[in-house]
Amino acid sequence: MKNIFRIARWEFVTRFRSRSFLFNTFISPLLFISVITLPIFFFQYQPEVSTKLIGVIDLSGKNIEKDLQKALNHYYSPENRSREYVVMKVSVNSSGPYREMLSEYKEIKSRRDSIARLYEQIKAQRAAYYKNTKIANREYFLRTSYEKLQNTREEKELTDMELENFKTSLDSVYKFEALKMADSLLITNVLNAYLLFPHEFTKNGIVEYHSKNPGDLRETERFEKILQNIIIEKRMMDDHVEQAKVHKWLSPIYIKKYQLMPQGQKEWDFYAQFYGPLIGVFLLFMAIFTAGGYLFSSILLEKSNRVIEVLLSYANSIQIMGGKILGLGSLGLVQVLIWLLLTALFISSGIIPADKISYLTLSNALYFIIYFSLGFLFYGAIFISVGSLSSNEYDAQQINQLLRTVAVFPVLLSLIVLAEPNSLWIRILSYIPFLTPSFMIMRIPLSSQLITTDIYVTIAIMVISILFVIFVAGRIFRVATLMQGKKASWTEIWRWLKVG
Amino acid sequence: MAQNILQLKKVSKSFAGTVVVGDLNLKVKGGEVFGLLGPNGAGKTTTMRMIMNIIRPDQGEILYNDQPRHKIKNLHFGYLPEERGLYPRATVLEMLVYFGTLNNLSARRAEVEAIRYLDRLGMVEFTDAQINQLSKGMQQKIQFIVAFLHDPDVLILDEPFSGLDPINQIVLREILQEYKQKKKILIISTHQMEQAEQLCDHICLINQSKVILDGQLSRIKKNYRENAFFVESDDSLEFMQEISGISIIEQDNNSCKFTVAEQRLKIPVLFENIQKKAGIKRFEIVEPSLHDIFIRLVQAETEGGK
Numbered sequence: 001m002k003n004i005f006r007i008a009r010w011e012f013v014t015r016f017r018s019r020s021f022l023f024n025t026f027i028s029p030l031l032f033i034s035v036i037t038l039p040i041f042f043f044q045y046q047p048e049v050s051t052k053l054i055g056v057i058d059l060s061g062k063n064i065e066k067d068l069q070k071a072l073n074h075y076y077s078p079e080n081r082s083r084e085y086v087v088m089k090v091s092v093n094s095s096g097p098y099r100e101m102l103s104e105y106k107e108i109k110s111r112r113d114s115i116a117r118l119y120e121q122i123k124a125q126r127a128a129y130y131k132n133t134k135i136a137n138r139e140y141f142l143r144t145s146y147e148k149l150q151n152t153r154e155e156k157e158l159t160d161m162e163l164e165n166f167k168t169s170l171d172s173v174y175k176f177e178a179l180k181m182a183d184s185l186l187i188t189n190v191l192n193a194y195l196l197f198p199h200e201f202t203k204n205g206i207v208e209y210h211s212k213n214p215g216d217l218r219e220t221e222r223f224e225k226i227l228q229n230i231i232i233e234k235r236m237m238d239d240h241v242e243q244a245k246v247h248k249w250l251s252p253i254y255i256k257k258y259q260l261m262p263q264g265q266k267e268w269d270f271y272a273q274f275y276g277p278l279i280g281v282f283l284l285f286m287a288i289f290t291a292g293g294y295l296f297s298s299i300l301l302e303k304s305n306r307v308i309e310v311l312l313s314y315a316n317s318i319q320i321m322g323g324k325i326l327g328l329g330s331l332g333l334v335q336v337l338i339w340l341l342l343t344a345l346f347i348s349s350g351i352i353p354a355d356k357i358s359y360l361t362l363s364n365a366l367y368f369i370i371y372f373s374l375g376f377l378f379y380g381a382i383f384i385s386v387g388s389l390s391s392n393e394y395d396a397q398q399i400n401q402l403l404r405t406v407a408v409f410p411v412l413l414s415l416i417v418l419a420e421p422n423s424l425w426i427r428i429l430s431y432i433p434f435l436t437p438s439f440m441i442m443r444i445p446l447s448s449q450l451i452t453t454d455i456y457v458t459i460a461i462m463v464i465s466i467l468f469v470i471f472v473a474g475r476i477f478r479v480a481t482l483m484q485g486k487k488a489s490w491t492e493i494w495r496w497l498k499v500g
Numbered sequence: 501m502a503q504n505i506l507q508l509k510k511v512s513k514s515f516a517g518t519v520v521v522g523d524l525n526l527k528v529k530g531g532e533v534f535g536l537l538g539p540n541g542a543g544k545t546t547t548m549r550m551i552m553n554i555i556r557p558d559q560g561e562i563l564y565n566d567q568p569r570h571k572i573k574n575l576h577f578g579y580l581p582e583e584r585g586l587y588p589r590a591t592v593l594e595m596l597v598y599f600g601t602l603n604n605l606s607a608r609r610a611e612v613e614a615i616r617y618l619d620r621l622g623m624v625e626f627t628d629a630q631i632n633q634l635s636k637g638m639q640q641k642i643q644f645i646v647a648f649l650h651d652p653d654v655l656i657l658d659e660p661f662s663g664l665d666p667i668n669q670i671v672l673r674e675i676l677q678e679y680k681q682k683k684k685i686l687i688i689s690t691h692q693m694e695q696a697e698q699l700c701d702h703i704c705l706i707n708q709s710k711v712i713l714d715g716q717l718s719r720i721k722k723n724y725r726e727n728a729f730f731v732e733s734d735d736s737l738e739f740m741q742e743i744s745g746i747s748i749i750e751q752d753n754n755s756c757k758f759t760v761a762e763q764r765l766k767i768p769v770l771f772e773n774i775q776k777k778a779g780i781k782r783f784e785i786v787e788p789s790l791h792d793i794f795i796r797l798v799q800a801e802t803e804g805g806k
């Protein structure tokens with residue numbers, strides 16, 4: 001029995017000193033974590049891919065584009081990014097028909113203005129006649145000026161009507177020309193979209209959104225939200241609500257997201273929640289496969305340099321296997337503890353903000369250690385079997401490569417846990433011993449309640465499978481380590497398992 | 501002190517249906533060098549592995565001082581495997597201490613013993629060297645130390661002569677001598693008959709999983725001596741094949757080694773018969789080598805089988 005500990009100590013000490021252990025403990029997790037967290041920084045500090053140009057056709061004459069730009073800047077241009085939207089008034093000044101009509105309109109308008117002036121003059125004059133009673137011919141002047149006034153008013157009303165009519169047709173020409181212009185800008189991809197504000201848009205609340213794909217809900221929802229604000233603001237202004245009040249009433253509303261957790265509620269942070277357990281799963285598998293890989297190479301080396309025969313003559317196969325599992329398992333545990341300790345050190349020194357890895361509670365760390373141990377024993381026994389069956393270094397390299405590739409699957413598969421940690425499918429999958437450690441490490445911090453039953457069930461399943469694989473590994477180990485050169489066939493392996 | 505005895509009783513082992521060791525009976529007494537002889541593939545290594553409890557016999561039992569082998573602790577046994585193996589990356593002393601502690605030596609005791617042996621083998625300055633930096637000869641010495649560092653009661657050396665340089669051969673002899681004096685069990689295996697002849701007191705010859713000869717070396721030699729002769733001539737000795745009553749062991753054109761099979765055949769008569777046909781340069785009684793005995797026995801066996 002003592003030999004188990006002696007062998008364990010030897011395996012532990014010789015590996016602990018090795019350069020590869022240093023690398024696996026410090027360098028590769030660092031590499032991995034930087035690879036996985038880089039996209040976050042990239043995502044946060046990258047400027048927007050492109051600025052979107054939004055056209056505005058304003059038939060209301062309320063200079064809406066200024067308000068729109070302001071609102072868009074406010075919501076969608078955080079300080080360290082360039083503006084996401086630029087608003088541009090669609091100009092029709094270059095169009096011939098509109099220019100012609102505009103000059104005609106101006107002519108009519110100036111005519112109306114002069115009539116209006118004249119009318120005012122006459123009115124003022126008549127007022128003077130009324131007040132001044134000493135004027136000669138006052139009666140006559142009053143009468144003739146009244147006629148003049150009547151005539152001018154009539155003329156003024158007529159020109160007003162003419163102007164009104166002309167304005168409507170000018171507006172429709174403007175609209176027509178502006179739409180033509182905007183559409184061509186849209187087609188040539190100069191504009192991403194344009195908005196058409198009708199004359200009375202504040203009253204009926206209708207704004208047109210033109211774009212190549214109005215089905216883009218993200219965009220339309222944004223504009224809906226912003227225009228809602230602008231229009232409401234305008235309506236309030238029209239009702240003469242104080243500016244200060246308007247701003248107070250319209251101050252933006254944010255939704256903070258919280259997740260219900262057994263230890264109370266906490267704020268949901270996508271990256272922390274997502275990357276945290278994922279990094280955990282990856283490190284778990286790194287620890288398992290580092291230790292497992294040592295187990296594998298240790299057996300293989302002893303087999304190929306024939307130390308195994310000396311060992312077998314002084315200790316029995318159970319002691320050798322047990323010692324290796326114990327020694328290298330402790331090595332893996334030490335690795336895990338080093339990581340936990342480093343993390344704690346980083347948190348306390350403020351290098352990692354504590355809220356970013358709040359999932360790493362003491363009990364979660366304990367589960368981590370439990371599932372590491374179970375995973376290591378399970379995969380370790382498989383490594384032993386494979387190690388004792390492979391006959392040369394080259395084989396071993398390939399098998400090791402294969403095992404490492406296989407190890408990626410539980411890690412990748414565990415990503416699906418993210419969507420719904422406690423759905424039936426995920427639960428069933430986490431009962432498969434190969435996936436149990438990675439799935440459970442993902443599920444425990446992501447679940448809103450402690451999944452006690454599943455923890456017990458998976459631990460039970462793991463223990464049973466471990467006993468089974470160790471039994472198999474023991475039989476294979478005993479027979480296969482003494483074999484040399486030739487590979488064992490499946491029927492041979494089957495016979496060893498039966499006979500022992 | 502009662503004599504140490506290691507016994508194999510009707511031990512058999514087969515791999516995948518092929519019998520490698522069949523009904524093997526051996527009795528090894530403490531204080532004698534026991535040689536397990538036979539060609540490659542005879543089953544020597546398998547037998548030794550069974551004695552070391554690395555593999556279990558299919559049938560039969562192995563007893564050491566009347567106790568079944570699998571009930572005795574491994575630390576009473578020391579083993580030099582046929583295929584040598586050391587940890588290439590470890591340093592000499594730490595590895596020796598490791599193997600020593602596996603046999604229940606305390607770390608301190610193992611260290612003292614290891615240094616003592618290293619000193620004796622003239623390697624004390626290499627205690628902290630890495631194994632793979634040592635020469636082949638030095639690695640061999642280390643391998644030997646691994647076998648007897650813990651002072652086992654039974655020492656089993658599988659093909660100890662293979663690849664052994666002359667200096668190490670002397671060392672080996674010395675150690676065997678020591679074990680002999682302590683009346684411990686000593687088993688060596690070899691397929692080189694000459695080596696065995698020089699070293700062993702007791703011999704067991706195995707061929708194709710069966711014992712074909714077992715006994716004290718001196719007695720065996722005596723048993724096979726009387727009738728073996730060697731004749732050398734300048735003329736051709738081809739005709740000797742026609743002489744009845746003798747059986748030829750080895751022959752080339754000018755010399756012949758033979759035994760007299762028929763008791764009635766008198767040596768002087770035979771001598772004259774030969775002299776009539778060829779001029780005898782030399783005619784002598786040969787001390788048969790183990791090699792000859794082996795060849796003869798194997799021949800007899802195969803003929804008997806026909």
Ligand SMILES: Nc1ncnc2c1ncn2[C@@H]1O[C@H](COP(=O)(O)OP(=O)(O)O)[C@@H](O)[C@H]1O
Pocket residue numbers: 482483515516520538539540541542543544545546547
């Ligand atoms: N572990 C094993 N599995 C299968 N066959 C084996 C095994 N060990 C030895 N053999 C076979 O048994 C026979 C005897 O081998 P061995 O005992 O090594 O002979 P020796 O040591 O006398 O040369 C050989 O034919 C060898 O191939």
Ligand SMILES: [Mg+2]
Pocket residue numbers: 541544545546582
């Ligand atoms: Mg052999």
